Amino acid sequence: MEKTAGKVSWRETWSIYKRAARLLRRYTPGLFAAVTAWAAVTGVTPYAGVYLSARVLEELAGARRPDALWRWVILTVAVTGALALAGHALERWKNVHYQRFFEDRKRIYTDKLLDMDFEDVESQRTRDLLAQIRQDENWAGLGLQKTPYLYEGILQQAIGMASAVALCAGLFTARVPSSGSLRLLDGPVGLLGLLGAIALPTAASSWLWGVVHRMEQNAATAETATLGNRIFGAFGFFNRDAFRALDVRIYGQQRIARRYMASNLVFSADGPFAKLDAGKVGLLNAVSAALSGLPTGAVYLYVCLKAWAGAFGIGLASQYIGAVTALADNVRTLLRKLSEARNNAFFIRIAYAFLDTSNAMYQGSLTTEKRSDRRYDVEFRDVSFKYPGSDSWALRHVSVKFKVGARLAVVGENGSGKTTFIKLLCRLYDPQEGVILLNGIDIRKYNYHDYMDIFSVVFQDFQLMSQPLGANVAGSADYDRERVTKALTDAGFGDRLAALPEGLDTMLYRDFNGEGVQISGGEAQKIAIARALYKDAPFIILDEPTAALDPMAEAEIYAQFNDISGDKTAIYISHRLSSCKFCDEILVFDRGSVIQTGTHEALLSDETGKYHELWTAQAQYYT
Ligand code: ADP
Numbered sequence: 001m002e003k004t005a006g007k008v009s010w011r012e013t014w015s016i017y018k019r020a021a022r023l024l025r026r027y028t029p030g031l032f033a034a035v036t037a038w039a040a041v042t043g044v045t046p047y048a049g050v051y052l053s054a055r056v057l058e059e060l061a062g063a064r065r066p067d068a069l070w071r072w073v074i075l076t077v078a079v080t081g082a083l084a085l086a087g088h089a090l091e092r093w094k095n096v097h098y099q100r101f102f103e104d105r106k107r108i109y110t111d112k113l114l115d116m117d118f119e120d121v122e123s124q125r126t127r128d129l130l131a132q133i134r135q136d137e138n139w140a141g142l143g144l145q146k147t148p149y150l151y152e153g154i155l156q157q158a159i160g161m162a163s164a165v166a167l168c169a170g171l172f173t174a175r176v177p178s179s180g181s182l183r184l185l186d187g188p189v190g191l192l193g194l195l196g197a198i199a200l201p202t203a204a205s206s207w208l209w210g211v212v213h214r215m216e217q218n219a220a221t222a223e224t225a226t227l228g229n230r231i232f233g234a235f236g237f238f239n240r241d242a243f244r245a246l247d248v249r250i251y252g253q254q255r256i257a258r259r260y261m262a263s264n265l266v267f268s269a270d271g272p273f274a275k276l277d278a279g280k281v282g283l284l285n286a287v288s289a290a291l292s293g294l295p296t297g298a299v300y301l302y303v304c305l306k307a308w309a310g311a312f313g314i315g316l317a318s319q320y321i322g323a324v325t326a327l328a329d330n331v332r333t334l335l336r337k338l339s340e341a342r343n344n345a346f347f348i349r350i351a352y353a354f355l356d357t358s359n360a361m362y363q364g365s366l367t368t369e370k371r372s373d374r375r376y377d378v379e380f381r382d383v384s385f386k387y388p389g390s391d392s393w394a395l396r397h398v399s400v401k402f403k404v405g406a407r408l409a410v411v412g413e414n415g416s417g418k419t420t421f422i423k424l425l426c427r428l429y430d431p432q433e434g435v436i437l438l439n440g441i442d443i444r445k446y447n448y449h450d451y452m453d454i455f456s457v458v459f460q461d462f463q464l465m466s467q468p469l470g471a472n473v474a475g476s477a478d479y480d481r482e483r484v485t486k487a488l489t490d491a492g493f494g495d496r497l498a499a500l501p502e503g504l505d506t507m508l509y510r511d512f513n514g515e516g517v518q519i520s521g522g523e524a525q526k527i528a529i530a531r532a533l534y535k536d537a538p539f540i541i542l543d544e545p546t547a548a549l550d551p552m553a554e555a556e557i558y559a560q561f562n563d564i565s566g567d568k569t570a571i572y573i574s575h576r577l578s579s580c581k582f583c584d585e586i587l588v589f590d591r592g593s594v595i596q597t598g599t600h601e602a603l604l605s606d607e608t609g610k611y612h613e614l615w616t617a618q619a620q621y622y623t
Helices: 010-027 031-061 066-115 118-122 124-140 144-173 181-186 188-216 219-235 242-251 254-263 272-278 280-308 314-355 418-425 448-452 469-474 481-490 494-499 521-535 551-564 600-605 610-619
Strands: 378-386 393-401 407-412 433-438 455-458 539-543 569-574 585-590 593-598
Touching: 010 031, 010 066, 010 144, 010 314, 031 066, 031 144, 031 314, 066 124, 066 144, 066 314, 118 124, 124 219, 124 314, 144 314, 181 188, 181 280, 188 272, 188 280, 188 314, 219 254, 219 272, 272 280, 280 314, 378 418, 393 418, 393 433, 393 593, 407 418, 418 539, 418 569, 455 521, 469 481, 469 521, 481 494, 481 521, 521 539, 521 551, 551 569, 585 600, 585 610, 593 600, 593 610, 600 610
Parallel strands: 407 569, 407 585, 455 539, 539 569
Antiparallel strands: 378 393, 378 433, 585 593
């Protein structure tokens, strides 16, 4: 898929993380500061212990002065105690930021979704990328979210390395006093031998670890894991959703779920991951671990020989052993982290492919200025539109002018283009041909968010949130309670509201609160209408939100709505003609075109027209 495939170079890895750091700093300020402070303290802590205990040993094996010994012991306890305390305090601080980051990182994606052209929000590419990002995160914490953890690890190891180098510098400058063969240890042979014995197994162990890591976490295994997780996600808790539970019982759908679960071997003992672990991965991991032990042996040998030959005492010997062993450990872990970072960069690239989705829609800057007279004239001028990826026109040569404050009906059979007409009006898409004008100016020239402000739409598949009733209507936790109450009353929810003990604070649905109320489809509809009224936009549109109701009930709601929409320009959409007959103007859609316009009476009098045909066909329901 586009630039998400292929190997990531070190250079690209660096620029990927530079961008990741900028993003994370913006979304979770303070995260890097907290991680840096923690890594600095915990990075030096082991070395402080090594240094101070070496001083105690030195004094014990040397001059044995009680006051000096006491001083070192007290200092050791005080410093290691203070570092441990600071480490724990900083860990809490760090964890608080991680917790915040865990939530904030989701905003990186949701903000982008809010900002994207609607066409891209719906696209398969977007859905695929998001699914992949989520799966990679859930499966092995891969992607952007791994960035601070990698930074933490790399910094901690780097600080550890610097401390270790400072502590073991003396190991190479201390001279073996005798003239025996052990003088060799001071020369290049001894030094290169030691470095080689540390560096070669460390490098080999880290390299092998990188190989193993890439075998376990790569594009192909991510895909396998995705499949496994998807099957589990879809069928593992098949009847968890209340809306499905009934179908599952009646049609015994658990049989399908069980079959999928039985065949989902991805994470089982016979699955590909288990096989990998039992085979090559396990073997190479063991070799890597064995290699990582070799430097410790070499360090012991070198330091002990030098101490035995008299280059330094027992205290320094313990300091050098501690420092060099830890240094080898730091280097090995650092190399692993770097290789892990490069491997993870591959997964961050997928997140960037999503975040870099460009906005093709032109974004103008004109404001729609809040006009007190609500005079917003809209005109469709010869508009034609095809959905992305579709060959057929969903709308063809549509020309319509809205009268301000009028009641406009859009009728027509299912699939005739009514909803598409509204989607274009709300600029969810731009037409391929023709132009839509607001007060004589192409709507593309307006600031998009400003333009959105002039519409309230109740879509057919509106969604309410599992939030308090008032917040649902206002779309915000802080709202004008009086206005919300009025909107609900106007929408016909007044009696029900009065019966709710907690009124506007009543939680809808039970997702978050056992006390939440389950509302019926009709009630949900009224709340959705109240939400549209509360927004108080100059255009108010009902796009068959009543489709589940019988025609009589729909007609009643539409007529009621007519009274409450006041001076707003109202647009009603329905495939049921009777619901809209009160409107000032009716547009009859047929296969994407407006084929008739007029009042109900005028349209009905044309006996050869589509309206008459549809009316006669539907009349049986209303008589
Ligand atoms: P109506 O609201 O009158 O029922 P629509 O405006 O929803 O009709 O649909 C008009 C035409 O556009 C139909 O042929 C429908 O199949 C097609 N269509 C609607 N939505 C999409 C979409 N997202 N992608 C492709 N085609 C679509």
